[in-house]
Amino acid sequence: MKRINLIYFSPSGSSNSIASEIGDNFSGDKVRYDLLRQTFEEVTFEKNELVIFAFPVFAGRLPAICLEKIAKFKGKDTPAIGVVVYGNRDYEDALVELVDILKENGFKTIGAGAVIAEHSIFPTMAKGRPDEKDREQILNFSNKCKDMLSLISEDMKIEVKGNRPYIDSKPIPLIPKGNSKCIKCGACVKICPVGAISIDDPKKTDKKKCISCTACIYICPERARGFSGPMYAAAAKTFESKNKERKEPEFFYADK
Numbered sequence: 001m002k003r004i005n006l007i008y009f010s011p012s013g014s015s016n017s018i019a020s021e022i023g024d025n026f027s028g029d030k031v032r033y034d035l036l037r038q039t040f041e042e043v044t045f046e047k048n049e050l051v052i053f054a055f056p057v058f059a060g061r062l063p064a065i066c067l068e069k070i071a072k073f074k075g076k077d078t079p080a081i082g083v084v085v086y087g088n089r090d091y092e093d094a095l096v097e098l099v100d101i102l103k104e105n106g107f108k109t110i111g112a113g114a115v116i117a118e119h120s121i122f123p124t125m126a127k128g129r130p131d132e133k134d135r136e137q138i139l140n141f142s143n144k145c146k147d148m149l150s151l152i153s154e155d156m157k158i159e160v161k162g163n164r165p166y167i168d169s170k171p172i173p174l175i176p177k178g179n180s181k182c183i184k185c186g187a188c189v190k191i192c193p194v195g196a197i198s199i200d201d202p203k204k205t206d207k208k209k210c211i212s213c214t215a216c217i218y219i220c221p222e223r224a225r226g227f228s229g230p231m232y233a234a235a236a237k238t239f240e241s242k243n244k245e246r247k248e249p250e251f252f253y254a255d256k
């Protein structure tokens with residue numbers, strides 16, 4: 001492969017590291033497209049490149065903010081791997097949505113997966129994941145995708161779990177804010193993908209703009225941002241008790 005391209009949106013870092021783990025198994029120059037920190041004009045990939053897409057699941061779908069961003073990347077029958085990362089609740093229609101977009105944009109998806117990582121809003125859910133067992137499965141997936149590269153054909157197709165039409169995308173009614181530890185460094189202001197935090201008063205968050213992505217929480221050097229309040233505590237309790245059972249990663253491959 002001439003180039004291995006990693007395209008991801010990863011507010012709390014898991015999609016980024018899972019994309020890297022898959023990509024590290026392939027030889028070829030690595031090019032990273034961080035859709036949280038950078039903006040891109042249209043990019044077209046050739047047939048002799050591989051593109052790995054990794055996105056978090058937000059309310060059972062791809063984050064709405066990513067749709068326009070992903071549309072900038074086009075393939076010319078370019079092989080692709082699509083992964084969604086979720087916090088042990090469910091990934092519903094996020095993976096089928098990703099695979100559909102990749103097809104529409106000229107990619108040939110050879111493998112797709114749904115992988116579990118720590119829940120970025122309720123971090124006690126799926127704590128420590130992906131763990132060793134997950135990593136073994138991710139490596140196995142990556143190896144199988146490598147084998148698929150030599151088997152790509154005109155009419156190969158991939159079927160993944162999920163429904164069409166996709167479930168409705170619902171906003172999350174939980175908004176992170178800053179506390180007294182905030183030193184006004186501006187890191188959260190800079191990383192916020194929707195401009196919901198003002199440099200004059202970064203402890204506040206514009207509720208109308210915020211998409212609850214958690215980028216501001218994970219970037220804060222003072223750990224001064226987070227979710228709080230009785231509504232969050234109640235939601236955390238319900239979520240944790242409903243989703244205790246360990247989910248396993250699921251992988252899908254194109255038929256030859």
Ligand SMILES: Cc1cc2nc3c(=O)[nH]c(=O)nc-3n(C[C@H](O)[C@H](O)[C@H](O)COP(=O)(O)O)c2cc1C
Nearest residue numbers: 010011012013014015056059060087089090119120
């Ligand atoms: C707004 C929002 C919605 C989420 N919705 C879901 C969900 O529907 N199902 C689930 O299992 N996890 C959900 N999660 C958890 C993330 O999918 C999970 O933590 C993922 O690892 C985050 O990826 P990242 O580390 O690349 O940001 C949600 C997280 C956020 C911030």
